[in-house]
Amino acid sequence: MKGERRLGRFTCSEVLLRLASFLDGTLPAGELAEVRVHVGGCDRCARFGGEYAATVAALREPAAGADSDDLADTLLSRLEPR
């Protein structure tokens, strides 16, 4: 990106590449610390990371079990005899 910079060990691009793992907690401890250093000093990465995380959070839908009984009736009528 324009104005790409290195803060700590990682550049903005290297932070972008690690966003998913940063968010799901699978980043190795050393890299996690370095991403935190970068994001702590880079407004643009902090803002984009926040939007990325907010998007992932907004996607989650609660489980709903609506019409499973009707489906079960339909399927039971279709079962091959045993």
Place this chain on the structure above:
Amino acid sequence: VPDEEAVDRALLARIAAGDRTAFRALVVAHSAAVGRYLRVFAPDVGDDALQEAFLAAWRHAGQFGDRGSVRGWLMTTGRRAALRLRSREVASEELSSEPGVDALGEAAGWGRASDPAAFARALESRELLHRGLEALSTTDREAIVLVDVLGHEYDEACAVTGLGLGAFKSRLHRARLRLIAALRAHVPEVSHEG
């Protein structure tokens, strides 16, 4: 969650013996989650594929063996059924040349000034989220639905899609960036660096 697995396996054992009550219990336990996944993966044939998955479970309950989670098995079976039912080939979508993560990030607004409040408002619109998901390729949408919408663990998502962990996470990350780019289209830009 090993308890749920034990319950599912007990149901399969009874289904293998021809127990229809156990079959109903399996449908009630898993059809909502498996159906939501299949309807996203293949909107045109998702409901038919869902039925095929459970009918296959009835036929093959005795051969489940040690294949991981029962729900994962239903999803994989349903996915195969959807591909069979649909003439369009999904695999061809995966081979097109992939833009790099930087390019996808820039399209998503990475490194550009934006109004966080406006983006947050966009996220509150289920309709915008839905339209953004619709605009993705089948495989990108599938990755987001499996993990972000339905909350499946990576190992289950990998089993269903047939990808290794690294490849799946890469697809998920790219898919999220494409979704953010689609959402960003509805957010006004600010003219100065924030």
